[in-house]
Amino acid sequence: MGCVPLFQFLLLSVYDRTMNFKIDLHVHTKFSGDNYTEPEETVINAIQRNLQGIVFTEHYSYEASEHAESLKEKYRNEIMIFRGVEFSAAEGHCLIFGVNTDKLSMSHAPIEDIVRIVSESGGIVIPSHPFRGGTGIGSIVEKIKGFTAIEGYNGYSHHSQNMKAIEAAKILNLPFTGGSDAHEPGEVGACYTECYEEVTIDNFLTVLKAGNYQGVDTRKVSKAWVF
Numbered sequence: 149m150g151c152v153p154l155f156q157f158l159l160l161s162v163y164d165r166t167m168n169f170k171i172d173l174h175v176h177t178k179f180s181g182d183n184y185t186e187p188e189e190t191v192i193n194a195i196q197r198n199l200q201g202i203v204f205t206e207h208y209s210y211e212a213s214e215h216a217e218s219l220k221e222k223y224r225n226e227i228m229i230f231r232g233v234e235f236s237a238a239e240g241h242c243l244i245f246g247v248n249t250d251k252l253s254m255s256h257a258p259i260e261d262i263v264r265i266v267s268e269s270g271g272i273v274i275p276s277h278p279f280r281g282g283t284g285i286g287s288i289v290e291k292i293k294g295f296t297a298i299e300g301y302n303g304y305s306h307h308s309q310n311m312k313a314i315e316a317a318k319i320l321n322l323p324f325t326g327g328s329d330a331h332e333p334g335e336v337g338a339c340y341t342e343c344y345e346e347v348t349i350d351n352f353l354t355v356l357k358a359g360n361y362q363g364v365d366t367r368k369v370s371k372a373w374v375f
């Protein structure tokens with residue numbers, strides 16, 4: 149039994165490879181245009197909730213999350229900050245990761261076309277709150293091929309709507325994610341995705357594609373948008 153060198157000990161304490169990684173895959177700020185949240189407040193709340201990562205998914209535009217770049221650097225030793233987008237397909241909302249959607253011409257295109265275009269560009273599509281009336285894509289979710297996962301736990305959906313989404317994921321044999329859909333800083337982490345492998349800034353997309361994760365709902369009461 150030798151001594152563990154100090155630097156190795158410090159590395160182990162920061163990056164415990166046996167731990168699960170908690171990532172909130174669905175977070176909005178004032179750059180979504182429907183709230184007043186300062187991104188940095190959300191980051192601070194996420195650190196306090198012991199999340200290892202968050203993804204800013206502003207409405208409709210990837211470039212709307214440009215604010216994440218400076219925060220990513222500033223907080224790089226405390227939390228991983230990623231960028232995605234919550235896009236509007238003709239049928240409803242979906243989360244898109246790994247591509248700049250502003251550079252792809254697919255505004256309000258059918259979800260089937262969006263999946264094809266994003267996949268061809270190397271990105272992935274995860275329908276968000278599919279069974280929330282008005283903005284979810286609904287039962288068509290079970291007919292579309294090419295989703296990477298289904299958002300199972302959404303912090304702004306009723307438990308019953310989330311259960312339907314998880315059921316759809318099972319039917320499709322896909323993993324399900326969790327995301328708070330936070331529109332206020334204190335809401336971040338209400339739902340999140342627990343990854344059972346190490347997540348880094350560089351392997352995020354690979355981890356999402358691999359499917360070794362599950363959504364988690366920490367809410368005592370499921371609040372929801374009313375439709």
Ligand SMILES: [Zn+2]
Nearest residue numbers: 234241276283
């Ligand atoms: Zn949405």
Ligand SMILES: [Zn+2]
Nearest residue numbers: 174176234329
């Ligand atoms: Zn959202």
